[in-house]
């Protein structure tokens with residue numbers, strides 16, 4: 414169990430402002446991602462979703478993501494609670510190989526979690542007016558949903574200047590999955 418928690422902590426990470434002091438912002442950090450992928454874009458509930466479009470599975474994942482975003486916002490009272498900053502939200506739904514391509518996703522601090530493959534990431538460091546959620550859609554649907562809940566909660570912590578707490582995000586995703594019974 415302890416191992417499982419540790420692995421979750423490593424895989425689902427949060428780039429904190431504290432981390433930010435130790436590194437430089439990479440200008441145009443998303444260029445390699447946009448250059449190496451063919452992404453579609455749509456908007457749902459003030460979230461811009463960029464997604465790689467390969468197959469019927471990715472279409473299903475995009476539909477699921479839209480439903481989950483709406484559920485998450487309701488569950489968190491997202492529009493009612495006080496926000497301490499304005500952040501536009503971009504969610505990138507990426508193929509397993511894309512999100513784990515160290516050249517494409519070079520702006521993530523891979524060494525911070527032992528350079529293992531990831532399910533998701535949250536970053537508002539490189540573009541400080543934008544919350545960027547990176548989600549691996551090449552996983553089982555239950556894992557996909559739980560990862561969205563986890564990374565979205567990191568965004569919520571950021572938006573409300575709450576404590577940047579990894580275990581709280583793990584707990585939130587578990588609770589969300591229990592309540593909505595989808596993951």
Ligand SMILES: [Zn+2]
Nearest residue numbers: 425426427582
């Ligand atoms: Zn996390």
